[in-house]
Amino acid sequence: MERADLESALPQIQPFVSVIGLGGGQAIDTAKYFAWRLGLKLHQFPTSLSVDAMYGQRSGVRDNQIVRYVGWATPECIYFDYGILDSAPKDINHAGIGDVFCFFTGVWDWQYANRKGRCEPRWPYNEGLASHSLKLAEAALQGKQAIKDLTPEGINLIIDAFKWGGASYHGAGWCPRHIEGVEHFVFYALEARTGIKFLHGQSVCLGLIAGAMMHSRRAEELREAVAQIGVDIRPESMGLTWEDVDATMLGLRDFVREYNLPYGIAHDFPVDRAFLDELRRSVDRSSEHLSFKENDKGI
Numbered sequence: 001m002e003r004a005d006l007e008s009a010l011p012q013i014q015p016f017v018s019v020i021g022l023g024g025g026q027a028i029d030t031a032k033y034f035a036w037r038l039g040l041k042l043h044q045f046p047t048s049l050s051v052d053a054m055y056g057q058r059s060g061v062r063d064n065q066i067v068r069y070v071g072w073a074t075p076e077c078i079y080f081d082y083g084i085l086d087s088a089p090k091d092i093n094h095a096g097i098g099d100v101f102c103f104f105t106g107v108w109d110w111q112y113a114n115r116k117g118r119c120e121p122r123w124p125y126n127e128g129l130a131s132h133s134l135k136l137a138e139a140a141l142q143g144k145q146a147i148k149d150l151t152p153e154g155i156n157l158i159i160d161a162f163k164w165g166g167a168s169y170h171g172a173g174w175c176p177r178h179i180e181g182v183e184h185f186v187f188y189a190l191e192a193r194t195g196i197k198f199l200h201g202q203s204v205c206l207g208l209i210a211g212a213m214m215h216s217r218r219a220e221e222l223r224e225a226v227a228q229i230g231v232d233i234r235p236e237s238m239g240l241t242w243e244d245v246d247a248t249m250l251g252l253r254d255f256v257r258e259y260n261l262p263y264g265i266a267h268d269f270p271v272d273r274a275f276l277d278e279l280r281r282s283v284d285r286s287s288e289h290l291s292f293k294e295n296d297k298g299i
């Protein structure tokens, strides 16, 4: 997903008249990028629920490993096939909850900035945007069993939130504040530090728990919900070590300032050894749920 790689692939796409994004988040973003650069019609056919990219008009690409959202592509249609979604690995679908629960910590960051008088002038706090995000995230939290089971109801809870998270970024004037915050910043920082290509929702959910702890809001409730749905947030499940996580968290305050990310809890919170130990204890408690997850897969 490096932008330079996508650019160098453009000449191979020339004979075609439309682009179909068939696959997971990277396929969806690649299709958007090609459709935008070549002026082609776009159809999106996500085969998993790993991210909300199918509803966003901009393509998430990397410039030297940092995520940038570029371009403009709106699909003719977005297709979901319950049977195909059902055949995707459950872990990948479950990880989609990261792009839903991020509304909690995103809004909390925005409210924090508002209390501090530090909202960006172009993005003043907007209760309407914030409360709609929270309503969708609460609905998913209430429906966590249906999401774990990936029933049509559970899939629809995720898709309803994706529609909002993906499309309201533009609808709100490219304002990301009601849809992401510290939890995505942790993901960006982890990726920038390690170069690992994560299953998006896993690292976002780790950031969600860390962010909720920073805010001292509902961290245990969200940790339990993430574990019950079946998202593995242990560093080792993502190819990380605790040293990677600790170093990333310790450097988070500098990272969000260096990259001029929207002001939030990460700009101020003093991460120390006690916080890192508490985060680790919290993640370890999630491991208790992994045994039943493995049983679901017949292992």
Ligand SMILES: [Zn+2]
Residues within 6 Å of the ligand: 051, 052, 098, 099, 184, 200, 204
């Ligand atoms: Zn995301």
